[in-house]
Amino acid sequence: MNWRELAKHLQINERGIACLERVEESKLSLETICSTKSHEQFFKAVKQQALYDKLDYREVFAYVYMVLAARAYDKYKEEGIDDEIYYDTMMDLVIWSDDCYKKFGIWGIDEYGWLIHHVQLKIFKLGRLQFQPITLGEAIVCEAYKLEKGEKVLNVHIPAGEALDHDKCKASYKMAKQFFKDGSMNCICSSWLLNPVYEALLPASSNIVQFQKDYYIYEVDDLCMQAEERIFGEVKSNPNFYAQDTTLQKVAATYLKQGKRLGIGKGVLKVD
Structure with missing residues (x-):
């Protein structure tokens, strides 16, 4: 090649x-x-x-x-x-x-x-999602999970380019389980898609809401601007200047104009 x-x-x-x-x-x-x-x-x-x-x-x-x-x-x-x-x-x-x-x-x-x-x-793209085997640099302790420092997990990434179909995401987790040959595995994900705020902004049937329901979201970082970058293609100092061509852009821009932040969510998912 x-x-x-x-x-x-x-x-x-x-x-x-x-x-x-x-x-x-x-x-x-x-x-x-x-x-x-x-x-x-x-x-x-x-x-x-x-x-x-x-x-x-x-x-x-x-x-x-x-x-x-x-x-x-x-x-x-x-x-x-x-x-x-x-x-x-x-x-x-x-x-x-x-x-x-x-x-x-x-x-x-x-x-x-x-x-x-x-x-x-x-890192490998398995179906809709990407999976990156990593070793935790620090423990993750929350109500539903306790992952120790040094524990091996799969860091999940969501590449651009296609719809975030929930069935395809579930198929990706199954592919990852087979690919990495683990009987059970813990996945972690840090993404704007995991901010729980979208549950109030979007219909329950939306791909984003369906995706984040698979995860236990244990932390939200309001300072990260990843959402603006992904939704609008760039970060602007004034939300009034953001394009509003899609439903997501409209609800996100409206939310930002209220002086609120989108940030990112951090979640854990156990695949058995």
Whole structure:
């Protein structure tokens, strides 16, 4: 697998291909970049290479991650992981590159700190949801659960690009149980989708309300602006300037205009 084959399968547009080819022509030292010992050093090396080649660092990250994603294919095969999971997981590279273009007018990767997990086989998209095996850095103690520091859990992420169908989410949990071969598992999730406020703002049948009902929500962080970023595509200082093209945008904007915050919720789900 090479990056061109992967790009064809992921249906990367002409703008993206042009970006990747432009970086490839710069003859950057990929092996030197990959020889770094930490994520921080890796990120610094990519940015230094971009500066040296007079390229935008987001374009260089897109190329580097596409090459690393293509190389990861062999590792997937060694682990016996289906091609569908591989391509579904790597589609996040395209989603975030397109998002970068919408925000900055540059097809590339600005969320490089997030997407490095994909090319290192540390996160997998199983159906509708993504799952990241992690070790808890601190205990989670609440009324319904007690998870110890150092305990292994699955960190659940909700990628953009499709509706949050509840049946598909439930199917994803079942896939994760089979994929990670755990008899039972604890999932954790930190997301704007888990703020209980949506239960009062949206119909009970809405995908968001159905999704969060699966979780025991033990904490809400009102300071995080993730909801504004996801719902409106950007964070603005004045909620009166937010677009109100969808039902969710309308109710969220109305809520924010009242001086309230959307924040994020943190939840736990046990899958037996």
